[in-house]
Amino acid sequence: MTLPALGALACPNCGQGLDQADRRLSCPDGHSFDLAKQGYAPLLAPGSNATTGDTADQVAAREEFLSSGAYDPLLAAVAAASVTDAPGVIIEPGCGTGHYLAAALAKDAGREGIGLDTSKYALRRCAKRVVFEEQGPGDDEPRRAAGTQMRLAAVLADAWNRLPVRDGAAAAVLNVFAPRNADEIARVLHPRGALVVLTPRLDHLRELVDALDLLSVDPAKPQRTADQLSSVFEAERTDEISYSIGLGHEAVRLLVGMGPSARHHGAAELDAAVAALPERVDVTVSATVTRWLKKS
Numbered sequence: 001m002t003l004p005a006l007g008a009l010a011c012p013n014c015g016q017g018l019d020q021a022d023r024r025l026s027c028p029d030g031h032s033f034d035l036a037k038q039g040y041a042p043l044l045a046p047g048s049n050a051t052t053g054d055t056a057d058q059v060a061a062r063e064e065f066l067s068s069g070a071y072d073p074l075l076a077a078v079a080a081a082s083v084t085d086a087p088g089v090i091i092e093p094g095c096g097t098g099h100y101l102a103a104a105l106a107k108d109a110g111r112e113g114i115g116l117d118t119s120k121y122a123l124r125r126c127a128k129r130v131v132f133e134e135q136g137p138g139d140d141e142p143r144r145a146a147g148t149q150m151r152l153a154a155v156l157a158d159a160w161n162r163l164p165v166r167d168g169a170a171a172a173v174l175n176v177f178a179p180r181n182a183d184e185i186a187r188v189l190h191p192r193g194a195l196v197v198l199t200p201r202l203d204h205l206r207e208l209v210d211a212l213d214l215l216s217v218d219p220a221k222p223q224r225t226a227d228q229l230s231s232v233f234e235a236e237r238t239d240e241i242s243y244s245i246g247l248g249h250e251a252v253r254l255l256v257g258m259g260p261s262a263r264h265h266g267a268a269e270l271d272a273a274v275a276a277l278p279e280r281v282d283v284t285v286s287a288t289v290t291r292w293l294k295k296s
């Protein structure tokens with residue numbers, strides 16, 4: 001099977017286009033890359049740091065938590081903001097399991113997508129992801145039914161390095177709770193394309209941050225993000241999304257397990273802290289989705 005979005009991919013060594021023969025991708029200079037057994041394309045640029053990716057446990061927790069629908073209002077806002085009339089693919093550096101990318105592709109029947117991540121566990125899941133023609137919030141199972149298609153390529157790549165994507169090949173770039181390299185995003189984005197950035201607000205998950213001593217959002221972060229992007233982009237619109245969800249202990253464990261605090265808590269310590277919570281906790285979900293356009 002030809003890898004979706006092949007025409008938008010670039011050799012990580014020399015930047016030229018890639019061709020596919022069987023399970024091997026190669027550029028005109030003879031650099032070649034064999035697709036992993038699990039279907040993703042290993043296109044790490046020289047000097048990349050591939051140790052930054054989520055662990056198997058984090059990915060499993062993310063998969064299960066997101067498929068519960070608890071973040072569907074965020075999913076809907078990102079997907080709506082990703083629609084553009086620019087030609088090209090939709091890409092997501094730090095795509096995780098491809099949850100947001102698939103929803104963006106489902107909005108736009110003709111599009112293909114590229115999910116990039118340094119976690120092989122996330123990419124295994126992303127490579128199998130099918131896009132539902134009529135995908136709506138919550139409709140997130142890896143089913144192969146009529147009306148579904150393999151429309152995205154999963155790619156092992158470091159978001160802090162040169163992306164293996166051709167100049168101007170992206171109609172939209174998604175950035176959802178993930179690393180953000182403004183110069184590379186600007187390089188791959190089509191002049192009429194859109195960058196969709198979701199960032200947590202200061203009160204995101206605040207009840208759990210307090211009760212479980214989780215990492216909190218850095219108050220200086222929104223300004224840093226704006227400073228970083230505004231040299232190349234201008235904000236076209238911003239949606240602030242805030243709502244409350246009632247979570248039981250298992251959902252709390254998944255939510256903590258999929259995030260950065262998972263690396264800082266021993267399992268036993270976390271279990272004890274969760275057990276001390278009321279059976280159902282009301283948790284604030286709060287994020288900003290901004291659609292940025294390239295400055296002309």
Ligand SMILES: C[S@@+](CC[C@H](N)C(=O)[O-])C[C@H]1O[C@@H](n2cnc3c(N)ncnc32)[C@H](O)[C@@H]1O
Binds near residue numbers: 062096100119158160
């Ligand atoms: C918090 S998760 C968000 C995943 C996805 N966007 C979502 O919201 O479901 C951050 C993702 O970034 C990936 N990541 C971390 N460092 C990275 C890097 N340098 N390059 C590419 N991906 C990276 C992690 O493996 C993880 O999948």
Ligand SMILES: [Zn+2]
Binds near residue numbers: 029
């Ligand atoms: Zn090459």
